[in-house]
Amino acid sequence: MSNTILGYIPLLDLFFLHLGLAFSQWIVLRAGVFSLATVGLAAIGAYTAGIIATKTGIPAPLGLLAGAFTGMAAALLLSWPLARLRGVYQAIATVAFLQIILSLNIYFEGLTGGAMGLNSIPKSVGTLTLFAATAGTVYLMVAITHSRIGRAFDAIRQNEAVAASLGVSITGHQALAFAISGALAGLFGALEAYHSYALVPTQFGFQYLIAIMSYVVLGGRNTVLGPIVGTAILILLPEIARPLAEARMLVYGLLLILVINFLPKGITDTLVDMLKARNLARRKVAAETAETRS
Amino acid sequence: MSLELRNLSKSFGGVIASADVNITVPRARVTGLIGPNGAGKTTIVNMITGMLAVSSGTITVGGRDITRASAAEINRAGLARTFQNIRILPETSVLENILIGFHRHETCSTISALLGLPSSRRETQDLRNRARGLLVRFGMAAFADHPAGALSYGHQRKVEMMRALASEPDYMLLDEPIAGMNDMEAEALAQVFVELAQGGMGILLIEHNIRFVTRLCQEIYVLDGGRLIAQGPPAVVMKDPAVIAAYIGGEHA
Numbered sequence: 001m002s003n004t005i006l007g008y009i010p011l012l013d014l015f016f017l018h019l020g021l022a023f024s025q026w027i028v029l030r031a032g033v034f035s036l037a038t039v040g041l042a043a044i045g046a047y048t049a050g051i052i053a054t055k056t057g058i059p060a061p062l063g064l065l066a067g068a069f070t071g072m073a074a075a076l077l078l079s080w081p082l083a084r085l086r087g088v089y090q091a092i093a094t095v096a097f098l099q100i101i102l103s104l105n106i107y108f109e110g111l112t113g114g115a116m117g118l119n120s121i122p123k124s125v126g127t128l129t130l131f132a133a134t135a136g137t138v139y140l141m142v143a144i145t146h147s148r149i150g151r152a153f154d155a156i157r158q159n160e161a162v163a164a165s166l167g168v169s170i171t172g173h174q175a176l177a178f179a180i181s182g183a184l185a186g187l188f189g190a191l192e193a194y195h196s197y198a199l200v201p202t203q204f205g206f207q208y209l210i211a212i213m214s215y216v217v218l219g220g221r222n223t224v225l226g227p228i229v230g231t232a233i234l235i236l237l238p239e240i241a242r243p244l245a246e247a248r249m250l251v252y253g254l255l256l257i258l259v260i261n262f263l264p265k266g267i268t269d270t271l272v273d274m275l276k277a278r279n280l281a282r283r284k285v286a287a288e289t290a291e292t293r294s
Numbered sequence: 295m296s297l298e299l300r301n302l303s304k305s306f307g308g309v310i311a312s313a314d315v316n317i318t319v320p321r322a323r324v325t326g327l328i329g330p331n332g333a334g335k336t337t338i339v340n341m342i343t344g345m346l347a348v349s350s351g352t353i354t355v356g357g358r359d360i361t362r363a364s365a366a367e368i369n370r371a372g373l374a375r376t377f378q379n380i381r382i383l384p385e386t387s388v389l390e391n392i393l394i395g396f397h398r399h400e401t402c403s404t405i406s407a408l409l410g411l412p413s414s415r416r417e418t419q420d421l422r423n424r425a426r427g428l429l430v431r432f433g434m435a436a437f438a439d440h441p442a443g444a445l446s447y448g449h450q451r452k453v454e455m456m457r458a459l460a461s462e463p464d465y466m467l468l469d470e471p472i473a474g475m476n477d478m479e480a481e482a483l484a485q486v487f488v489e490l491a492q493g494g495m496g497i498l499l500i501e502h503n504i505r506f507v508t509r510l511c512q513e514i515y516v517l518d519g520g521r522l523i524a525q526g527p528p529a530v531v532m533k534d535p536a537v538i539a540a541y542i543g544g545e546h547a
Contacts, residue, residue, distance in 0.1 A: 143410025146418055148400040150407075155394040158383040165343055166461055167369035167398035176404070222385065273441070280439060287436075 009127055013195065015235045016130035020188030022215040022227035023137050024181045027144075029221050031177035032157035034090045036209055037078055038185045040098035043105065043204035045071040045186030049193040050118040051111060060124040064190045071186015072179050079178035083171045098209065105201040117200035118193075125194040133191060137184060141224045144180075153177060154222075214252075218259050220266030229268050295356045296320040297342070297373070297465050297496060302351035304337055304520075311337040312520045315351070319465060321496040324487055326507040326528075328500070329517035330540055335500045336378050338517070339467045342498075343375050344368045355465065370398050372464035376454040376471060378500075384443025388434065391442045391453050392425040393418075395460025428456045433482065447474035452483075465496040472506060484510060508532060516540070 024038045045067035052063040078097060082090050105112045112118065144150045152173045155163040160170055193199055211234070219230020237255070238248050263270045297319040304312040312334045319325045327335055340346035342353055344365035353361045360368050374395075383391050400421070406414045429435045432452050437445065442453055451471055458466055468487075472480040480503070487510055491497055501507045507514060508528035516524040516531060518540040524531050531537055 139410070140408065143414070144408060147407035147410065147414045148397065148402065148417070149404065151390070151394050152397060154386055154390070155383060155397075158385055159381050161345060161365070162377075162381045162383065162457075163394070164365035165345070165369055165375055166395055166457065167366045168394070169366050180408075276439070276441070 011235065011239065013127055013130055015231060016127075016134045017188055017192050017195065018212065018215065018235060019134055019227060019231045020137055020184055020191070021212045022219075022231050023141055024184035024188070025212050026216050026221065026227045027141070027153075027184070028177050028181045029216060030150075030157060031153040031174050032160065033082065033174050033177060034087050035078075035082065035094045035178070035181070036091050036213065037075065037094040037097050038181060038212055039204050039209040040094070040101040041071045041075055041182045041185035042189030042192070043098075043101050043201070044074050045189030046193040046199055046204070047105065047112055047118070047189075048186070049190035050121050050199045053121045053124075053194065054118055060122075060194050063194065064125075064187060067190025067193070068183045068187035071189065072183035075178040075182020075185070076175060078182075079175045082178075083174060095206075095209075098204075098206075102201050102204065112201070113199075115201065117198060119198045121193055121197055121199070123195065123197055125191050130191060130195070133187065138224060138228070140180075145224060149173070149176065214256055216266075218256065218266060220269035220272075222265070222269050223272055225268045225272075226266050230266065233267075295464075297498070298352075298354045299338070299342070300352045300354075302338070302341060302348060302353065304334075304341060304346065304349045310520050312341070315517070315520075315522055317498075317515050317522075319496045319498045321464065322491055322494050323512055324491050324497045324499050324510045326499050326501070326511035326514035327517065328502075328504065328507055328514060330543075333517040333540075334520040335517055336469055337520070339375060339469050339498070339500065342368075342467060343373060369461060369463075373467065374458035374461045374463035374465075375467040376451065376458055376469055378469040378473075380447065380450045380454060382442045382445075382450045382453055384441070386442060387439050388442050388445070388453055389422065389425050389429070389438040392428055392456045392460050393421055395457035396421045396424070398461050425456075425460065428459060431486070432456055448476070448479055451475070455483075459490075463495070465498070466490070467498045467500075469500045470502065471499070472501065472503060480506060504532070 021038055021042055024041070028035045048070040049063040049067040052058050052066055053060065082093060085093055106114050152163065152168045155166070155168055156170055156173055164170055215230035215234055216227050217230070218233060219228065220226025234252070237251065238245070241248065241251055244251055259267065265273065299315055299317040302312055302315040315338060317327070327338065329335055337346065341348050344363055344367070348361050352359060355371050355373065358371060360371055363371065383394065400417060402414045402417045426435065426438065429438055432455070434449065434452055437449065442450065445453065451474065455468070455471060472483055475483070484506065487497060487499070499507060499510065511528060514525065514528050514531045515522055516537050523536045523540060524534040
């Protein structure tokens with residue numbers, strides 16, 4: 001029995017690592033920024049931690065902090081030119097940013113190990129640390145949702161002119177969203193470095209970016225539950241569909257096409273909307289019956 | 295204390311949208327701004343609220359120059375507006391639409407908001423209660439949890455007004471607030487506007503319903519082709535030959 005559970009530990013680790021990055025992606029989308037920088041920022045955090053772990057004697061907790069910090073600093077720098085762009089232009093600019101990060105990794109071979117990457121990073125992060133980091137992230141996201149910052153993010157995403165007309169600083173809040181996204185990406189990048197012994201530049205490529213974006217699109221963009229459900233489904237899918245292993249990418253693509261077409265708000269957001277509508281209808285019926293009785 | 299527009303002009307390339315407009319919106323009164331379609335009424339509101347750059351002239355509020363201020367700064371200076379083409383936040387509930395209006399009065403620190411500390415939670419709870427108060431005042435308490443995007447036009451206009459009111463402005467700019475409402479709803483709103491003015495708020499009312507405007511306003515400004523063609527008390531303005539010509543001419547064109 002314990003063996004079967006232990007068999008799923010790597011899958012659980014993967015789920016936590018990817019969920020952290022999914023929230024990094026989710027928070028910028030929430031604030032109305034179409035950024036695809038998360039994977040690039042994660043690479044910065046991962047390499048910061050990897051270099052610290054292999055070339056200095058600094059302990060892992062400080063390495064994790066350094067990863068979060070460099071991710072946040074890079075995101076803040078990036079938010080400045082991006083504030084002038086909107087929509088798909090932000091997406092293009094952030095994909096370019098990812099390419100720059102990958103090229104820099106190759107260029108500074110002495111520091112990053114170039115195409116060979118960094119090897120024999122001492123493993124100091126296990127499932128428990130990953131769980132703690134993810135739980136902390138979820139708490140943060142819920143807290144933000146119910147605060148003035150979450151409300152400002154929601155307003156900016158839905159209508160910038162309205163948000164501005166009510167005194168919401170657009171550039172300030174979008175920079176804040178970027179900072180949070182960068183810190184999360186940097187932290188989970190660093191966790192990945194301390195968790196997986198080795199780093200290679202190709203692991204932070206376009207495919208990773210698509211995977212992270214898919215978690216958010218599939219799960220839902222407006223509720224904290226969205227990225228959790230999306231990541232869980234897409235991480236578990238290859239396991240459930242083992243017989244279809246050959247056709248994994250096909251199933252993945254098909255699922256996304258179906259969701260985008262039939263549940264454009266994602267699985268959880270659609271369900272939440274349906275539940276709310278049902279509650280409203282029920283209350284209305286209750287109010288009407290109360291009226292006819294009195 | 296008043297909102298003052300002095301020699302305000304706006305041109306788009308060669309097209310003149312406003313020329314030398316002088317308007318004074320005092321506190322504790324409803325001031326009307328009328329004119330045929332395309333007269334440049336919304337252009338004026340957009341310039342006041344920082345959504346359109348001013349070509350020349352000045353805008354001051356209580357003596358403070360806000361001509362080149364950003365939309366957010368202008369709101370913090372005490373101005374709020376509604377939109378002629380309704381701009382509701384469609385994905386959020388009616389209550390949440392109103393909550394965002396309180397933004398400039400929210401005081402809890404960024405750290406507290408990020409970490410969900412008690413001060414942040416208390417503030418949210420407090421604002422939800424105040425938003426419910428506004429809903430009761432506008433007769434929409436039953437719609438608090440409805441998705442705002444699914445409401446009728448009249449209700450969406452009310453949500454915009456509550457949202458603007460939530461920022462507790464000194465001046466409100468209402469761009470066609472009763473369009474799409476029936477007489478009873480309009481009457482209820484007229485009552486609200488009178489109460490707000492009695493409470494000290496300065497209101498600039500843009501409206502096509504002349505009867506509604508003449509009843510509420512002590513002072514009316516009439517725009518045509520971007521220029522002011524008349525101003526004064528309703529009884530005087532409505533008899534002005536230039537105003538009559540503008541409206542009749544407008545209908546024939």
